[in-house]
Amino acid sequence: MSRLTAQMSGDGGQWRLYVVLYGESEWPTVRFESGPVPTGADRREALAYLGYEVVPGAEWAWIEDSQKPFDDSTPVVLIASVDVREQEGATA
Helix, strand or coil, X not given: CCEEEEEEEECCCCEEEEEECCCCCCCCEXXXXXXXXXXXXXXXXXXXXXXXXXXXXXXXXXXEEECCCCCCCCCEEEEEEEEEEECCCCXX
């Protein structure tokens, strides 16, 4: 099983969780309705729906960016990432 990266991003509206698949034009994605940051359980369920799981011992890391690169007067975009792997027995 190879290790991959899942990321989640949001700007105060809808949240999007996706698994980065290099060389692919479309990545497995789940969208959350607007509201608070999805909980750890919400993210785990979304990853399982996509056929992935957090690598044991891995933790979500958060950074912030701005909607327009290098313009800190624009709204903040939060981006989280974590190492994931395909779920055992998953067909991807």
